[in-house]
Amino acid sequence: MGTAVGAGAIRPRSTAASALRRNSAYLAGLSPAAILLTLFFIGPSMWALYTSFTNKALVGIDAARPRFVGLDNYQRLVSDPDFATVVLNSIVFVVGSAVIGQFVLGLLLALLLDHSERRRYRFGTVAYAAVLLAWVNPTVIAGFLWVAMYDFYYGSLNTGLGLFGLGPVDWLGRFPMLAVIIGNIWRGTAFTMLIFLGALKTIPSDIYEAARVDGANTWRRFWDHTLPSLRPIAALALLSITMSTFGTFILIQTLTNGGPGSQTEVIALYAFHEAFRSYEIGYGSTIAVVMLLLNVAFAIVYLRWSRARA
Amino acid sequence: MEQQKSPVLSRRAFLGAMAATGVVVACGTTPSTSPSGSAKPATLSGTVTVSYPDELGAKPKYVEKAAADLKAKYSGVDVKIDLQKISSDDYYTKLLLALSGGGDVPDVIHVGGDRIGELADAGYIEPLDKYVAQWEDWKNYPQAVKDGVSYQGKVWAVPYGLDMRWLYIRRDVMDKAGLGADWTPKNVDDILIAAKAVKDKNAAPIPYALYAGVGASTGTANHSFVPLVWAYGGDIIDKTSGKWIGDSPAVRKTLDYYQRAYSGGLTPKEILTTTKPWTSMREKEGNGQLALLFEGGWVYGGWQSANKTETEKNVHYVLHPTLSAGPSFTIGGPGTVWYVTAKSKNKDAAWAFIAQWNNKDTVAKLNIEDPHPVARSDSADVAEFKAQPYLVDSTKALEKARFIPTDANYGKVIDAIQKATGRVAAGEMSPVDAAKRYTDDLKQAIGADKVITQ
Numbered sequence: 057m058g059t060a061v062g063a064g065a066i067r068p069r070s071t072a073a074s075a076l077r078r079n080s081a082y083l084a085g086l087s088p089a090a091i092l093l094t095l096f097f098i099g100p101s102m103w104a105l106y107t108s109f110t111n112k113a114l115v116g117i118d119a120a121r122p123r124f125v126g127l128d129n130y131q132r133l134v135s136d137p138d139f140a141t142v143v144l145n146s147i148v149f150v151v152g153s154a155v156i157g158q159f160v161l162g163l164l165l166a167l168l169l170d171h172s173e174r175r176r177y178r179f180g181t182v183a184y185a186a187v188l189l190a191w192v193n194p195t196v197i198a199g200f201l202w203v204a205m206y207d208f209y210y211g212s213l214n215t216g217l218g219l220f221g222l223g224p225v226d227w228l229g230r231f232p233m234l235a236v237i238i239g240n241i242w243r244g245t246a247f248t249m250l251i252f253l254g255a256l257k258t259i260p261s262d263i264y265e266a267a268r269v270d271g272a273n274t275w276r277r278f279w280d281h282t283l284p285s286l287r288p289i290a291a292l293a294l295l296s297i298t299m300s301t302f303g304t305f306i307l308i309q310t311l312t313n314g315g316p317g318s319q320t321e322v323i324a325l326y327a328f329h330e331a332f333r334s335y336e337i338g339y340g341s342t343i344a345v346v347m348l349l350l351n352v353a354f355a356i357v358y359l360r361w362s363r364a365r366a
Numbered sequence: 367m368e369q370q371k372s373p374v375l376s377r378r379a380f381l382g383a384m385a386a387t388g389v390v391v392a393c394g395t396t397p398s399t400s401p402s403g404s405a406k407p408a409t410l411s412g413t414v415t416v417s418y419p420d421e422l423g424a425k426p427k428y429v430e431k432a433a434a435d436l437k438a439k440y441s442g443v444d445v446k447i448d449l450q451k452i453s454s455d456d457y458y459t460k461l462l463l464a465l466s467g468g469g470d471v472p473d474v475i476h477v478g479g480d481r482i483g484e485l486a487d488a489g490y491i492e493p494l495d496k497y498v499a500q501w502e503d504w505k506n507y508p509q510a511v512k513d514g515v516s517y518q519g520k521v522w523a524v525p526y527g528l529d530m531r532w533l534y535i536r537r538d539v540m541d542k543a544g545l546g547a548d549w550t551p552k553n554v555d556d557i558l559i560a561a562k563a564v565k566d567k568n569a570a571p572i573p574y575a576l577y578a579g580v581g582a583s584t585g586t587a588n589h590s591f592v593p594l595v596w597a598y599g600g601d602i603i604d605k606t607s608g609k610w611i612g613d614s615p616a617v618r619k620t621l622d623y624y625q626r627a628y629s630g631g632l633t634p635k636e637i638l639t640t641t642k643p644w645t646s647m648r649e650k651e652g653n654g655q656l657a658l659l660f661e662g663g664w665v666y667g668g669w670q671s672a673n674k675t676e677t678e679k680n681v682h683y684v685l686h687p688t689l690s691a692g693p694s695f696t697i698g699g700p701g702t703v704w705y706v707t708a709k710s711k712n713k714d715a716a717w718a719f720i721a722q723w724n725n726k727d728t729v730a731k732l733n734i735e736d737p738h739p740v741a742r743s744d745s746a747d748v749a750e751f752k753a754q755p756y757l758v759d760s761t762k763a764l765e766k767a768r769f770i771p772t773d774a775n776y777g778k779v780i781d782a783i784q785k786a787t788g789r790v791a792a793g794e795m796s797p798v799d800a801a802k803r804y805t806d807d808l809k810q811a812i813g814a815d816k817v818i819t820q
Contacts, residue, residue, distance in 0.1 A: 114459075119490075228636065230635075316792035317579070317793075319792060333580065
């Protein structure tokens with residue numbers, strides 16, 4: 057019994073120590089990732105948060121002597137009439153190109169490719185390669201490819217229209233948001249397609265055969281079997297494309313540079329312009345912090361959604 | 367401009383005085399950098415890093431020559447050249463990040479002279495007064511040129527080629543449009559009337575390029591908005607109070623001019639969606655696809671070297687018109703200049719490089735290749751320079767030039783100008799509303815006490 061009393065007296069410490077010992081292999085395995093995350097993610101985020109409370113600039117007197125300005129930058133952001141436009145543009149861009157475009161199109165492409173693989177159609181491989189090609193291009197190259205497509209004078213679209221005696225249409229001037237959304241869908245659909253294709257492969261064929269024997273038609277088989285199996289992975293795919301689309305601006309910068317006016321200026325591009333074109337690092341950081349908070353909000357919503365349904 | 371003494375500058379002046387009397391030398395690190403006494407340090411040593419951007423390709427050989435000459439003059443000096451083959455905008459951003467960070471910075475940098483105020487206020491650059499005071503060649507620079515590189519009563523750079531702009535007119539297109547090859551505008555609105563004629567007669571794919579928005583960078587201000595405000599009888603800054611002017615009758619008229627140019631399809635909207643619209647606009651003016659363009663004087667050189675006869679025959683250049691008169695004025699600037707960085711550990715040698723570069727001969731020859739009026743008047747006497755009628759015209763045009771005063775806030779004002787013109791050109795706002803927002807944007811960016819309306 058004496059041992060038991062002794063053990064009880066030192067239990068909390070012993071448990072913590074033994075937990076540490078028991079998990080030491082995991083902790084050692086995790087630490088490189090933890091160190092890298094701290095260095096390249098948490099560190100810069102904390103720096104951005106700190107900078108957002110200052111008037112730090114790259115030029116002028118504020119560059120020489122940055123001051124702590126409290127919530128001034130946040131107040132300015134709330135009353136900045138451009139910011140509302142920029143947030144709205146971001147929502148349209150994310151919903152259009154990520155949620156509707158990449159997600160739905162990626163799912164459709166994955167279903168078609170999975171179908172063609174199960175049926176051993178050779179054409180599927182070609183389609184697969186074509187979609188992947190768009191994705192492996194660096195974003196700047198993808199941007200220039202679409203410039204070559206949309207250009208008013210030399211663009212392929214207007215040259216094509218010209219063959220039928222139509223046009224020319226000022227695509228980027230008249231439909232700027234639609235133009236960048238299409239470019240981004242083209243560029244990013246492969247990612248969701250790959251994720252869904254992987255998930256589809258995990259659905260055993262016998263489920264479909266059983267359903268077929270039960271007399272379920274294609275639509276029922278899709279609705280009752282395919283979709284529920286994809287749900288957890290769908291949340292993950294939606295989360296990652298939403299976040300990456302929300303933070304992207306290179307394609308837009310190459311295509312329209314946020315213009316005309318501010319019609320395609322999304323929040324990430326706005327942060328970039330404020331920080332590195334107007335050289336207001338403090339204000340740019342404030343926009344970046346707000347972006348980070350919005351991304352965290354997205355993550356919470358999606359993860360809850362996927363847990364509730366999984 | 368009014369000279370204000372800020373605490374930073376008086377402290378710097380104090381340090382300068384200390385250095386001049388030799389007090390600082392006692393704790394100096396490099397014995398070669400003693401600026402005391404004699405007209406020129408007897409000897410220089412150490413490495414000078416010279417950083418500059420160049421896309422055109424004209425400058426490198428002159429930089430190398432200056433480096434070689436400097437090394438020949440001082441055996442202890444080594445020059446490290448850091449050529450950045452990127453646009454000057456990208457170079458500037460990259461440079462600012464280096465200057466604001468804690469690491470080593472180049473000794474000599476190459477940036478537009480219109481940035482003097484914001485660079486000096488940030489403490490990135492070194493005043494050159496003590497050097498130019500002892501530099502014999504400084505007497506060859508006209509007072510207006512010296513004023514162009516002065517800020518808060520100090521000289522910060524030495525210019526070599528000055529900026530000026532022309533309204534370029536394609537004679538062949540004007541002829542086709544029925545206006546006659548020798549057409550020149552009778553007043554500022556006449557430009558839009560001519561552009562309309564070009565459009566109606568389909569004489570060129572693009573009638574007129576008027577820069578607006580972010581993509582056109584400083585061109586939106588210097589090549590479009592500012593000369594228009596001047597043409598309509600206004601100004602962007604009140605020279606007596608030093609305050610920037612927001613909404614004013616001239617600003618509203620200018621924005622209305624933008625609306626007429628863009629909504630009438632006279633200017634292409636691609637200017638609003640391209641990152642560097644001037645690249646294609648300059649090219650199109652050169653090959654006759656664009657009829658009217660107000661652009662830098664240096665652009666002419668590009669067309670000339672591509673096709674001299676064709677350019678001289680078809681590209682007509684005139685001054686900017688005003689509300690009531692034809693070609694009247696241009697907008698001048700100090701051009702791209704060399705600065706000594708405040709963090710430089712070898713300032714005397716850095717200055718020696720700048721002085722070497724700005725010799726009479728290099729200034730004349732480089733400005734023939736990359737056509738700008740020369741900053742030092744004796745270079746204009748070099749025979750090769752005098753033999754270029756275009757350069758003689760450009761230099762003469764400087765007599766009619768108006769300058770934007772060096773002010774630390776001009777960069778921020780340019781941002782506000784880009785937004786205002788972009789909003790009107792894209793059809794998002796009326797000229798009147800955009801002018802009001804221009805005031806708000808200026809107040810937000812530089813402080814309500816530094817902005818007035820008229």
